[in-house]
Amino acid sequence: MANCAIVGINWGDEGKGRMVDLLTQDYDVVVRYQGGGNAGHTVINEHGKFALHLLPSGIFRKGVVNILGNGVALDPENLWIEMQQVMAQGVTLTPDNLKISDRALLLLPWHRLLDELEEQRLADKQFGSTKQGIAPFYADKFAKKTVLAGELFYPEQLHAHLIDLMEWKNLTLTRVYGAEPFTLEQLENWLSAYCEKIKPYICNTGAFLKSAQRDGKRILFEAQLGSLRDLDYGIHPYTTSSNTLAAYAPIGSGLPSARIDRVVGVVKAYSTCVGEGPFVCEIFGEEARLLRDAGGEYGAKTGRPRRVGPIDLVATRYGVEVQAATEIALTKLDVLSYMEKIPLCTQYELSGEKTDQFPFPTALAGAKPVIEWMDGWMCDLSDIREWHELPLAARRYVEAIEEAIRCPITYVSVGPERDSMIIRK
Numbered sequence: 049m050a051n052c053a054i055v056g057i058n059w060g061d062e063g064k065g066r067m068v069d070l071l072t073q074d075y076d077v078v079v080r081y082q083g084g085g086n087a088g089h090t091v092i093n094e095h096g097k098f099a100l101h102l103l104p105s106g107i108f109r110k111g112v113v114n115i116l117g118n119g120v121a122l123d124p125e126n127l128w129i130e131m132q133q134v135m136a137q138g139v140t141l142t143p144d145n146l147k148i149s150d151r152a153l154l155l156l157p158w159h160r161l162l163d164e165l166e167e168q169r170l171a172d173k174q175f176g177s178t179k180q181g182i183a184p185f186y187a188d189k190f191a192k193k194t195v196l197a198g199e200l201f202y203p204e205q206l207h208a209h210l211i212d213l214m215e216w217k218n219l220t221l222t223r224v225y226g227a228e229p230f231t232l233e234q235l236e237n238w239l240s241a242y243c244e245k246i247k248p249y250i251c252n253t254g255a256f257l258k259s260a261q262r263d264g265k266r267i268l269f270e271a272q273l274g275s276l277r278d279l280d281y282g283i284h285p286y287t288t289s290s291n292t293l294a295a296y297a298p299i300g301s302g303l304p305s306a307r308i309d310r311v312v313g314v315v316k317a318y319s320t321c322v323g324e325g326p327f328v329c330e331i332f333g334e335e336a337r338l339l340r341d342a343g344g345e346y347g348a349k350t351g352r353p354r355r356v357g358p359i360d361l362v363a364t365r366y367g368v369e370v371q372a373a374t375e376i377a378l379t380k381l382d383v384l385s386y387m388e389k390i391p392l393c394t395q396y397e398l399s400g401e402k403t404d405q406f407p408f409p410t411a412l413a414g415a416k417p418v419i420e421w422m423d424g425w426m427c428d429l430s431d432i433r434e435w436h437e438l439p440l441a442a443r444r445y446v447e448a449i450e451e452a453i454r455c456p457i458t459y460v461s462v463g464p465e466r467d468s469m470i471i472r473k
Contacts, residue, residue, distance in 0.1 A: 057314060060273035063377070077267045089270075113145055113256075115253050118151035127242075214230050269301055282409075317378055331357045342386055362393065362403075375459075376456065378457050381442065386424075388424050392420050392422065394420045434470065
């Protein structure tokens with residue numbers, strides 16, 4: 049079976065985790081290839097309900113190897129806490145089924161503090177960060193001012209490296225933000241409490257993936273967030289600090305020679321957005337509250353209410369293009385069952401003219417949604433597992449989206465559970 053990437057098409061929170069959990073049954077290896085602990089993948093299966101932030105969503109399948117690639121912002125503290133939570137619910141984690149790239153860079157203790165301090169400084173101009181240290185981490189990654197996970201096996205060199213980095217970073221903390229400096233004792237406690245715990249899982253995952261590729265193993269690449277949060281192609285500057293696209297999967301996974309044959313783009317049946325930035329299709333008031341509550345739209349990491357709106361076909365079509373999606377999984381169709389009429393954002397209006405094209409980020413602030421309506425189905429979909437059993441109005445809604453975004457919809461979810469899925473093949 050060909051290698052596959054599962055990616056978000058919109059702003060993130062589309063339901064990628066449940067799709068990875070579902071499709072992992074057909075794969076041998078799952079690799080998380082970018083991002084950090086700043087977003088959650090919600091998975092519901094026989095083990096319970098989980099909000100994963102760093103662990104790959106394939107961790108629940110026996111016999112599957114899960115890898116945190118070199119492109120991940122590796123936060124030892126949050127990872128170890130998450131590992132303990134998952135293991136407490138009966139999921140086995142060993143160096144056999146969870147491997148961490150020795151080339152992944154460590155999110156250091158001051159990165160989260162710097163994230164919070166900068167958001168405070170920005171005040172009403174802040175980016176809406178989750179304050180998990182992602183932007184400071186990636187800034188330091190490209191400035192070569194952090195450490196590789198593999199350095200944990202070289203304690204003398206690591207100790208000297210961390211002292212140099214701490215002295216440099218304390219200049220920013222004290223002189224720019226007026227914060228307290230970090231101490232060597234704090235770093236040593238961090239190393240002992242968290243880094244030593246994850247150390248047995250760190251290895252040369254690049255060599256493992258090359259061997260898996262030679263042996264014909266099936267590899268699934270898992271992305272975080274969505275197209276519109278991509279550093280290069282998203283709604284800059286309201287993006288994440290990594291590349292969320294399928295094209296980055298070979299690099300961020302540690303297998304640059306990988307060929308991605310299948311790209312499953314995940315799209316929610318309506319739009320949601322966590323954080324700041326332009327969100328053309330956004331709705332407000334009671335209409336927004338009803339949709340938010342129906343879909344349980346509260347951040348898996350932060351718990352904060354998500355911004356909501358109708359499906360945005362302009363943004364979704366753009367997301368499909370930049371991800372080079374070969375097929376689409378449409379999630380949460382069941383959430384819309386309370387609506388008598390269902391809105392769709394079919395175009396944008398810019399400077400008095402309608403457009404099908406997703407605008408340059410700066411122009412988004414002036415865009416207005418063009419809304420069209422379709423009939424709702426007003427009935428429960430949760431027990432339906434066959435396409436032909438869906439109400440005609442629901443099928444027409446899915447087909448209208450499929451036609452507009454010019455990509456086949458092969459999966460339609462009608463509930464959060466693993467098996468609450470209609471497969472169109």
